[in-house]
Amino acid sequence: MNNYKRVYLASVLASLSAAASAVDVSFSVSAENLRHEISPLIYGTNQTLTGNENLALYRMGGNRLTGYNWENNWSSAGEDWFNYNDGFLIPNGADGSTPGIVLTSFIDDAATAKSIITLQMAGYVSADGSGTVSETEAAPSSRWIPAHASKGSTFSLSPDLTDNAVYMDELVNFLVDRYGTADNGGVFAYSLDNEPALWAGTHPRLHPNPVGAEELVTRSVALATAVKNVDPSASIFGPALYGFGAYLDLQSAPDWASFFSSYNWYVDYYLAQMKSASEIEGKRLLNVLDLHYYSEAKGDQRITNNDANSVNDQLARLQAPRTLWDTEYTENSWIVDNRIEQLPLIPHVQTSISTHYPGTELAFTEYNFGGSDDISGGLAQIDALGIFAKYDVYAANLWLLNDKPNYLASAFRLFRNYDGANASFGTTSVDASMTDKDNSSIYAAVNASTDNLHIIVLNKNTKETLNGSFSINSSTAFASAAAWRLTDGSTAIESLGEVAVTNNSFSYALPALSAYHLVLSTDSISSSSSDSSSSSSSSSSSSSSSDNSSSSVSSSSSSESSSSSSSISSSSDSSSSSSSSTLASSSTSNNNTPSSSGGGGSTGWLFLVLGFWLSAVRRSR
Numbered sequence: 347m348n349n350y351k352r353v354y355l356a357s358v359l360a361s362l363s364a365a366a367s368a369v370d371v372s373f374s375v376s377a378e379n380l381r382h383e384i385s386p387l388i389y390g391t392n393q394t395l396t397g398n399e400n401l402a403l404y405r406m407g408g409n410r411l412t413g414y415n416w417e418n419n420w421s422s423a424g425e426d427w428f429n430y431n432d433g434f435l436i437p438n439g440a441d442g443s444t445p446g447i448v449l450t451s452f453i454d455d456a457a458t459a460k461s462i463i464t465l466q467m468a469g470y471v472s473a474d475g476s477g478t479v480s481e482t483e484a485a486p487s488s489r490w491i492p493a494h495a496s497k498g499s500t501f502s503l504s505p506d507l508t509d510n511a512v513y514m515d516e517l518v519n520f521l522v523d524r525y526g527t528a529d530n531g532g533v534f535a536y537s538l539d540n541e542p543a544l545w546a547g548t549h550p551r552l553h554p555n556p557v558g559a560e561e562l563v564t565r566s567v568a569l570a571t572a573v574k575n576v577d578p579s580a581s582i583f584g585p586a587l588y589g590f591g592a593y594l595d596l597q598s599a600p601d602w603a604s605f606f607s608s609y610n611w612y613v614d615y616y617l618a619q620m621k622s623a624s625e626i627e628g629k630r631l632l633n634v635l636d637l638h639y640y641s642e643a644k645g646d647q648r649i650t651n652n653d654a655n656s657v658n659d660q661l662a663r664l665q666a667p668r669t670l671w672d673t674e675y676t677e678n679s680w681i682v683d684n685r686i687e688q689l690p691l692i693p694h695v696q697t698s699i700s701t702h703y704p705g706t707e708l709a710f711t712e713y714n715f716g717g718s719d720d721i722s723g724g725l726a727q728i729d730a731l732g733i734f735a736k737y738d739v740y741a742a743n744l745w746l747l748n749d750k751p752n753y754l755a756s757a758f759r760l761f762r763n764y765d766g767a768n769a770s771f772g773t774t775s776v777d778a779s780m781t782d783k784d785n786s787s788i789y790a791a792v793n794a795s796t797d798n799l800h801i802i803v804l805n806k807n808t809k810e811t812l813n814g815s816f817s818i819n820s821s822t823a824f825a826s827a828a829a830w831r832l833t834d835g836s837t838a839i840e841s842l843g844e845v846a847v848t849n850n851s852f853s854y855a856l857p858a859l860s861a862y863h864l865v866l867s868t869d870s871i872s873s874s875s876s877d878s879s880s881s882s883s884s885s886s887s888s889s890s891s892s893d894n895s896s897s898s899v900s901s902s903s904s905s906e907s908s909s910s911s912s913s914i915s916s917s918s919d920s921s922s923s924s925s926s927s928t929l930a931s932s933s934t935s936n937n938n939t940p941s942s943s944g945g946g947g948s949t950g951w952l953f954l955v956l957g958f959w960l961s962a963v964r965r966s967r
Contacts (some may be wrong), residue, residue, distance in 0.1 A: 368811040368855075371782045375790045377799055377820035379777035384791060386773075387460065387741035388734040389762050392712065395751040399758035400768045404456045405711050405743040406449060407540050407586070410423075410428060410435055411464040413552050414470045415491060416446045416517045417505040420472035422479070424549040429479045431472045432490060445505055446520055453533065462711065462743070463521070464491045465514050465573070467539035467565045468553040490552065493574040495565075511922050515572040522577050529579035536582030537575050537711065538566050538634060543592035543599070545807035559599040561617060566616075568621040570631035579631040583709060583741075585616060588638050590681050593688070609690065612638075613695065615701035634740055635699060638712035639691070641666045642679040650716040651747050657808075662724040664806040665784070666715050667729040669837075671737055672783065692737045699872040707740035714747050721834040721859045724753025726803055728861045731761055732789035732802055739949050756837045760802065762818065762828040764839050764863045772800040773861070786812060799866040805856035814859075818850040824866040827852060833860040844871045 390403030399885065413422030414435060419442045423430040436442040437451045439519040470490035483489045497513035503520055505512075518536065525532035537818050544563050561888050562585055570582045587593055595602045596612045613635070620632040640650050643666040645659035654663070658746040668675040670692050681689065688694050692708070699706045717723025729746070734742050744754060761771045772791025778801070780786045787804040799820065805812035818824060829842040845852060847866060854860060 353916050356497050357677050361794070366850060368637060368813045369782065369785050369805075369807055370785050370813050371780055371815070373781075373786075373797065373801075373803065373814050374777075374779050375788075375801065375816070375818045375820075377790070377792060377818065377822065378516045378779040379606050379819075380775070381777075382738055382775055384735045384773055385738075385740045387709075388731060388739055389758060390459075390711075390741060390743040391758075392743050392745045393751075395746075395758065398763055398766075399755055400770065402760065403460050403462065403534075403741060403743060404423075404452070405462040405464070405537070406452045407462065407464045407537060407711060407743075408745075409667050412466060412468050412540050412545065412549055413470070413490075413837075414448065415463075415471035415473070415493075415512055416449060416520075417507055417512055418443070418472075418474075419446075420475045421448075422472045422549065422552060423585065424552065425547065426467040429551045430848055431479055432475045432477065445503075446517065449517075449521065450524065453521075459710050460721040462535045462537055462741075463533050464537040464540055464586075465569060466512070467495075467514075467569050468542070468545050468549065469565075470552050471512050473701065475706050481551070484551045484554050495568040495938075498574075515576050516571055516880060517775050518559045518573050518580070527577045527579050528581065532577070533580065534820075535634070537586055538569055540586050541588040541592070541596035541638065542585055544588050554596070556595065556600055558601045560601055562596065562599075563616060563619040563623070565633060566620065566797040567627075570620075571627055571629075574631065575627050578629065583630060583634045583636040583711060584620075584632055584637045586638065587613070588713065588763070589640060590642065590685065590688070593637065609696070611770065613698050614702050616902055617706065619904055621703040630705075632703065632706055634707040634709045635703075636709050636711050637695070639670075639710050640713065640745075641669070641677075641715045642652060642681050643669065643677040643715075644679060650714055652748060654716050655720060660720065660808065661895060663715055663722045663726050664808075667726055667733055667787075668783065670730070672731050674730035675783070675886075692733070692739065696738075708738075709741035709743075710734075710739065711741065711743045712745040714745055715743060716747065718746065718748060718754045719750040719912050721832075722835075722916075723754055724757050724832060725806060725859065725861055727754045727757035728760055728802065728804060729787050729806075731757060732787060735771070735791065736778075736789055738775075740950060752837050755833075756839060760830065760832055760838055760861060760863050765841070766839075771802065772798070784864050786814070797868050799824065801864040801866065802854065802861065803854075803864065804861045807858050810856050812856040814854040814856060816854060818866065820850060822868060824850055824868060825868055826867050828865045828867070830854075830863045830865075831859060832862075839863075846871050859860045895935075927941075 367829045381537050385788055387401040389401055390405065391401055392405050392407055409424055409426050410421050420431055420433060421435045423434065433442050435448045440447050440451055440559050449463055469492065470485040471493045473489050473491045474565050477491045491512050493512045495514050499515050499521040500518045501525060505516060521533050522807065528534050542557045546556045567583050573580055573582060576900060591597045594611045605615050617635065625629045643649050643662050645654065645662035646656045647654050649659055649663040649666060660680060666677055669677050669690055671690050673690055695708055699708065715723060716724035717726065730906050772793045774794065776790045776792055778790035779790045781789050789802045791800045794902065803814065824847045826844045827847050828844045831842060
């Protein structure tokens with residue numbers, strides 16, 4: 347054999363070795379342990395995605411809302427756009443002179459989903475839509491109208507545009523008159539403005555001075571009291587802190603030095619003060635601690651940057667959600683360098699709540715991990731939703747950083763509309779664990795209405811197949827698992843049919859950079875669906891560029907959906923079942939996993955190529 351052939355053979359063997367390599371992970375699910383109800387409000391956004399995500403919560407928020415005037419619908423862009431006062435928020439075709447049209451249009455569009463409406467608390471709102479507000483026109487001036495928490499007199503459904511005042515409780519009354527109270531289907535919650543720690547920077551013409559620690563509490567108490575006086579059943583979210591700089595000391599609040607010796611961080615102070623005020627008022631003034639979280643993790647750059655798409659950025663993004671819960675993980679960020687004692691975030695905040703204002707819920711009404719048009723962003727979003735479910739977060743609203751929701755929308759669909767007919771992840775979280783946190787994540791839940799067990803599992807490895815061994819500890823004997831997946835290269839959710847579950851265990855091969863929704867059922871495998879992966883993979887390719895999952899999934903007998911119709915018919919050729927399924931029961935070797943699944947099945951064809959090549963070598967000698 348000449349040197350060229352030796353080199354070529356070595357390269358083939360190297361490829362064969364790489365193709366055959368895989369990551370082995372053991373997954374355990376204990377269906378009777380660590381059970382708690384999952385709040386459906388974690389499946390929320392601030393903007394519309396594709397319309398197929400079956401979302402449960404929408405928030406009307408953002409910088410624009412701080413200066414919004416509900417009486418005339420003018421708002422202020424602040425530093426986001428040259429301190430412009432204009433009608434940017436008014437929907438196309440709407441009559442901007444109609445009081446509250448921005449809010450009522452939003453609520454109407456939310457339909458059956460719940461709404462969070464942001465109220466104004468910085469002291470002033472836009473008086474006009476006349477463009478740029480100069481520095482000399484900073485509030486108080488004719489460009490602004492004072493905004494008050496309480497009117498103190500009779501409400502009007504047609505607000506007085508000449509009284510140089512805007513009242514928040516009158517706005518709440520306006521919405522209650524139109525939609526009813528929160529407990530009767532009206533507006534679910536009100537947010538105490540938006541990112542107050544940044545008012546001086548974002549809205550220098552409206553609130554030019556940095557907000558004080560005590561000032562924010564005073565404003566919060568006044569506004570929350572005013573809302574509760576009109577609608578006691580409405581939830582209050584606050585104080586919408588923008589990130590760690592606000593969590594710590596309210597962005598170096600000018601009076602924080604007077605309080606920091608008694609509190610670990612501003613979050614503690616705010617909770618304690620709201621609890622004290624609530625006791626005085628005789629009503630809870632803060633239902634939900636509202637934080638914003640844009641990951642500070644870095645690869646080659648911060649992963650939330652729109653151009654953060656290098657390999658290192660993707661790797662950092664795939665691990666970043668662990669900062670929310672994992673005591674053994676440290677991301678590359680200034681937070682780790684300076685305040686690692688505040689991490690992981692969720693358990694740390696929950697400790698603050700239990701210490702300073704027990705019973706308060708936790709929400710992240712803005713968050714993002716970047717990578718919206720990359721599979722790494724989709725997997726990070728799936729991880730985040732799983733974390734919110736597992737660690738008892740009450741509400742969460744994704745904030746889009748660009749106009750490409752792509753993989754982020756797919757992440758929501760994997761939880762809330764995996765079959766195209768609004769079938770969803772379970773409603774009660776149960777214990778689930780894995781032996782490899784770097785390469786995988788797992789979340790599990792059950793539904794009260796069925797015996798089905800739902801599992802979301804991720805392979806975060808960028809190159810290797812993950813061979814998963816699943817063990818289910820449950821009083822229910824499961825017989826089959828139906829699978830849906832999201833993989834690199836397509837935003838479609840694919841249906842892969844069913845596989846047998848034996849003695850509550852099975853093996854499963856996940857290709858690199860993929861996420862699966864498995865639905866375990868007591869039903870035996872049906873012959874009509876056992877080989878559906880071959881047909882679904884071909885049909886989904888036609889919709890791979892589409893964000894509409896309804897054209898690329900099939901419903902199965904284990905679906906939690908109210909609809910039993912299927913958009914894809916499964917194959918009746920039983921011989922294709924054994925060669926196209928990506929799942930194997932615990933008694934079956936993973937070596938049979940096919941190449942179509944992205945798993946170790948590529949080994950077979952490489953052996954075939956190698957055999958042909960060696961034959962040719964022998965003939966040439």
